[in-house]
Amino acid sequence: DSGVTQTPKHLITATGQRVTLRCSPRSGDLSVYWYQQSLDQGLQFLIQYYNGEERAKGNILERFSAQQFPDLHSELNLSSLELGDSALYFCASSDSGANVLTFGAGSRLTVL
C-alpha cells in the first residue's frame, strides 16, 4: 500500500458519459498529480494541484477538469467521453518542493 488511494479501481462506461475519479494523497503530502497512461502514449502528465490550487497543467483536454479540496483529496472529472479516453488514470502525491512521486494503483477506465 503506497498510501495514495484511488477509486474506483475499474470503471466501464459509454461514450458521451461523464465520470469522476477520486484520489486521496499520502498523509502529509500537499501536491497531487494526475497522469494518464495508455498503451501507445505512455505516462502523460495531466495536471498538478498544490494545497488546493492548480500548480501546473499538461496535456489535459478541455473535456477534463480537476480540483483539490480543502482536505487535500482530489477529483478528476472526465466528460463527453470518447473511445480514446480509455486508459489508466494515475494519481500521485508528493511533499512540497519534492519531485519524488508516490503513485496510487490507478483507475482503469474503459469507454465502450
Next chain:
Amino acid sequence: TQLLEQSPQFLSIQEGENLTVYCNSSSVFSSLQWYRQEPGEGPVLLVTVVTGGEVKKLKRLTFQFGDARKDSSLHITAAQPGDTGLYLCAGPPNFGNEKLTFGTGTRLTIIP
C-alpha cells in the same frame, strides 16, 4: 516529441543474464528518477540520480547519470523473474519545474 526516449522498448531475457536499458534526451535534467511499474500497480520509485556522472547501486541494479545530465542507464545483474515490469525514467525538464516528464518506458520480461 518525447523529451525522454527509452530503449529498448521491449526486452525479454533469460533468468541470470545481465541487461542494460537506456534513457536519453537532448535536454538537460536537474535530476532523473527511475521507476518500476508492475501490472495492475502504479509506478514505484527505485532511485533518484542528481549529480552528473553519479552511479548508484541498489542490490543488483546499477543506475548511472550521464556527465552532461542528459541521459541515464539502468544495468541489472543476474536478472530474476521478480525484475519483470515496466521501467520508466522521469525527470523535471526545467530546473525548478515540479512537473515530472516520463520516458516512453522499457517493458522487461525475465524468463525463468
